Amino acid sequence: MPIDNDQETSASNNLLNDTGGLLSAFTVKSISAGVVAALFGCSGPALIVISAANAGHLSNGQTVAWLFAVYFLGGLISLVMALRYRQPITGAYSIPGAAIMSTALVTIPFAEATGAFIMSGIIVLLLGLSGWVSRIMRWLPMPIVMAMIAGALIRFGVGAVESVGAAPLVAGTALIAFFLTSRFLRSVPPVLVAAVVGFVVAYASGAVQTANVDIAMVAPQFTLPVFSLDAFMAISVPLAALVLGAENAQATGVLLAEGYRPPINAMTIVSGIGGVLAGLLGGHNANIAGPMTAICASEQAGEARDRRFGATIVNGVLFCAFGLFAGAAVPIIMALPKALIASVAGVAMIGVLIAALQQAFDRQVGYQVGAFVALVVAMSKLSLLGISSPFWALVAGIIISSILREAPGAGSRTVRTQ
Secondary structure (H helix, E strand, O other): OOOOHHHHHHHHHHHHHHHHHHHHOOOHHHHHHHHHHHHHHOOHHHHHHHHHHHHOOOOHHHHHHHHHHHHHHHHHHHHHHHHHHOOOOOEEOOHHHHHHHHHHHHHOOHHHHHHHHHHHHHHHHHHHHHOHHHHHHHHOEHHHHHHHHHHHHHHHHHHHHHHHHHOHHHHHHHHHHHHHHHHHOOOOOHHHHHHHHHHHHHHHOOOOOOOOOOOOOOOOOOOOOOOOHHHHHHHHHHHHHHHHHHHHHHHHHHHHHOOOOOOHHHHHHHHHHHHHHHHHHOOOOOEEOHHHHHHHHOHHHOOOHHHOHHHHHHHHHHHHHHHHOHHHHHHHHHOOOHHHHHHHHHHHOHHHHHHHHHHHOOOOOEOHHHHHHHHHHHHOOOEEOOEEHHHHHHHHHHHHHHHHOOOEOOOOOEOOOO
């Protein structure tokens, strides 16, 4: 059937507009924020995965397969969500989830653990398809959610301060460069300047050294999953709770704090699919990630909110590349001083933390005591039933608000979603 000229012109214009909108998302600020998020995600967290693999006596090939699964699939999630929703919804994996594997793999065979990884993804997927997660998030009071976000992310700000004590010259110079750039060179991304200046100082002072990471550039070795009740209870349930109550909840709160309307059900579904696929490849999960979303959604990724998804695309590409070349990439990333990465990641969180605290403790909105309880619980190292503090922060905040019968204020609102 012949195509009408007007229809053809309209289709071409739509394609040009869409392409132009995509290209406009790649600014100096969004690219620098995406790089910072990738540096953060590919440094310390990678060592946690390697530590868990060592605890389970995995081979180098199994360790590479694990890294490939979580980073490559996490990067794909970033690309899919950013391109589909034009929001900085960033994928990675649960860092606390990797940490609890260090204990679990001491007693649970890795084949059973991979089966548990798959079951965890199925739990998250079913909850996403049911729509329950979206309904729960709509019911949660905004101040309690924002307080949980502030408490969970404040450790990055504290980490930036502590990095000065660990490496005064490297971290201190990076922080000074960040604030001076924010004051005098507003057209230049301060987080990028901080990273570059910190790296130059680290290199000049000899702080950049080849990391001693016991992993070789070998082919991934995939593991046939085995399903057991013990592994399901010890790994699947707490891991699913971490993905939903920590990672997805943090990412949702961050996006809300920055003025977005996140697609909660879709975020849960893609986290479930990522968990299943990662488990099949030998990784503990691949899901929407709170800290990486916070960096890519912050003001450091650009003033225009509708262009910050470019940071997520950059982060996704780098994560995919890191996953593909994990065996060779880990030593290179590990050569960077931890203090430099901590300081840059900390200042990248400033805007998100300020927005979360402002929304958490607005008197007109209410829920002040519940929000405070959620804040301090999220700031703590509380871990019950293998589930970390962000999940319990929401639970505690809701319970205390209910006991005190805290009423919503005049400006109260719950979570808004698409």
